Amino acid sequence: MTTQITEPETPTAPARGAQASGLFGIPAPVGRALAAGGGVLTVAATFLAWTWTAEFPGDLTVYGYPGGLQVQVLIGGVLTTLFALASHGVRGVRRIAPAGADAAVKLAALGTFATAWYTVLAISVELGGLVNLEPGGWIVAVTSLAALVGALALPFERPEPDPVDPDSTAWEKTAHRLAHGWQTVKAAFAAGSPRPLRALPSWAELLVIVVILALGLTVFTYGIGTSYDELFVGFLLLAGFGFAALHKAGLVAHATQITGRHQNVTLCGAFVAAALFPFTQTDDQYATLGVYILIFATVALGLNIVVGLAGLLDLGYVAFLGVGAYAASLVSGSPTSPFDVHFPFWAAVLIGAVASLVFGVLIGAPTLRLRGDYLAIVTLGFGEIFRITANNLDGTSGPDLTNGSNGISSVPNLDILGFDFGAPHSVGGFTIGRFANYFFLMLIITAVVVLVFRRSGNSRIGRAWVAIREDETAALAMGINGFRVKLIAFAVGACLAGLAGTVQAHVTYTVTPEQYLFAGTIPPNSAFLLAAVVLGGMGTIAGPLIGAALLFLIPNKLQFLGDYQLLAFGVALILLMRFRPEGLIPNRRSRLEFHDAADAPEALGRTGA
Structure with a gap:
């Protein structure tokens, strides 16, 4: 006697010719x-x-x-x-x-x-x-x-509606119907x-x-x-x-799957494509936006080490950009600088990066024993203290170092090995203007930051950052020195921000305290930097770069909305976070965290591993 085993029936999608209908009842x-x-x-x-x-x-x-x-x-x-x-x-x-x-x-x-x-x-x-x-x-x-x-x-x-409690009020029944209608849409x-x-x-x-x-x-x-x-x-x-x-x-x-199998080729190709951007422009009008986007994106990628890898909520990160910009402008030959020196670019870069790193260690050492909201409040205070201090170092309220609210002005253009970044140059029949020159320089610095991010994220210290981010108590129990690991993340992130700040000082000609607010209508500021990391995808390389590009370009283009600019921008962010909470370019862990257990396989399948 044999027993026939039959597989359970599984629901199948309606056939192509079936008379199934959608919202309007049309076949x-x-x-x-x-x-x-x-x-x-x-x-x-x-x-x-x-x-x-x-x-x-x-x-x-x-x-x-x-x-x-x-x-x-x-x-x-x-x-x-x-x-x-x-x-x-x-x-x-x-x-x-x-x-x-x-x-x-x-x-x-x-x-x-x-x-x-x-x-x-x-x-x-x-x-x-x-x-x-x-x-x-x-x-x-x-x-x-x-x-x-x-x-x-x-x-x-069409989803099956949940049963309605007969004892519910009219308002609760109406809310239930609206929720079911939303699920239907x-x-x-x-x-x-x-x-x-x-x-x-x-x-x-x-x-x-x-x-x-x-x-x-x-x-x-x-x-x-x-x-x-x-x-x-x-x-x-x-x-x-x-x-x-x-x-x-x-x-x-x-x-995503194809690019994931060829990560190095994709990364190199992305930089080549970015390098072709200035050649698509007839003047410096839009190359200007390009170089500012790269500065913003580079700083966001540095913040991604602090927030995305180590899980430290830093609300004053833009201050490290300001430290690097001020340090470079003070030693780059500006006539308003109290120091009568003009260092070469490589020396100004080192000074700006090291100054930001030192400030990162000085601020992080006494504060990184805090967690969560307390750490966020302290970093927010540091950002405001930096701006107010730079505003007061004008020779009246304090020592004459930063020229107060007027800032350090007339920062000269860079001249590296005889190449004047302020003058147009002809390359292959194309005229490359001032901002295009700085665009290429920032592209090189961005490549350095991407290399640091990839190497550090895949290293032993990078694994320790992720462990601290996921569960600091468990990481400490496994022998990880939480304070040292977080301090390294804070210092590396600050150093990368200072590196971008040295170029920003020369691109903008002037460094003022008002450029480093916590929030404003035009980035970079701490709020937009944090939004770029969260919006793009924490813990990834492409995420903050794309998020920073969108967050810089969209507000710049929406200035015609006037007072309604931030309202429209905020509504767009709310909708994006509602439908894409893991970010535009999420990593595998984020895709799992922001979806239910039943939806996790589908979330991974549609966005790649």
Whole structure:
């Protein structure tokens, strides 16, 4: 007698042709066709005129040649069409969505709709009414809406509501219904069933890395070079939803896996791509933002050692940047410096880095025995004490050392081995201006900081930092000298900040106390530095670099919002932390910590190991 063993049935996703429906009750095949058709018509509408006058930025009056915001809508329409075809199972196209295309087409259609309707509304508001729209503007509004309706009609697994307590009040029942509705909306954008991607040969993976880096350089160059406010807002909308669509499709996860297998190649390629940035600019206007972003990113990476690896909450870290900047400016030949000396750059760098390191040890030695909020309050106090002290060393309230609120001005440009950083130079037919010269210098310093971070993070002391961060009591019980380990982290982080400060002093010409506030509208300051580390991903290299770039670029471009700038920026951060609490580029441990046990495998699978 034999016993037949049957495997338990597992729920499967509905077939492609099944009449499953999404939010609007439209059958799935109809929704896919509507999304694909709406995407195609949206692309076609970008080749029509959207307004009759060139007064709206970007000149959207030309037929047959998209410009300005039309280009962004065109890209969104192409993504929507491709993901809709992949969701329909079209051969050759479905490979672009290895994790399923249903969620990706929803996000792509939403980004296209948001960008198109923002443009139409901006034209109407700035030019004085809907009468200023040409047929192309009306068509793109209808087609993008149709694509979004079709995308939201794709099937999704509707979550079962929790039972309602019959004794609940009316307010509690209403809150329960709202919570269930929110879960339903989240399920509508959930990822589809994953499809494994075939392994690629090494040469193909290297080619993929080149494409990724080229795409990253193109997106960054386009974002930093947006010449008017409406174009940058549209760029934020499309870039945000477009990245989310690629993420849901599984492309970001596979890209992460490929770059993870070739870390050294990816890192070297990233620096090469960054070095090409000044050659994409015709003048120093946007190269200026580039060098400030590198300074901010380098300091954020140094703070990542303190916060991300060692777990020490430092709210006054910008003071170490100021110590390095003041030390370098005092010995670099400034006419307002009380010291009549002009050291070469290598000596000024050493003085700035060592001065910050000494201050890090002096501040850390008596305070690092504190933990948590107490340590944060002490470091916040140190940052304010530094700024107030620098403001008082003016010869009246104290010794004449920092020239008070006027600061150290007229810091001369660097001259290294006869290369004047303040003069333009011709390289391969391209004219490289002052800020481009400093951009290359900061790129070298960033490479040094990245090398220090990688080596220290993978060393014995780096493992001790992580142990202290996770559980200091357990680490102490295992024989780790907690105070010494934390002091080393504090000193190394301070030294790296001082290194960047020496370059900042020469780039800005002037070093003043107001540059080193705890919080402000424009970074670098301690609040933005900490936000860059948390937003980008604590304990990683790419995370703080990307987070710092976003946190410097976005406030700089959103200055037209005036008093509402920080409000809009704060709302964006809240939303990002709600949907991406582990950061943009999280490490493996963070992905596990910020997701439930049931979601951990999916979180690891979609973002790579």
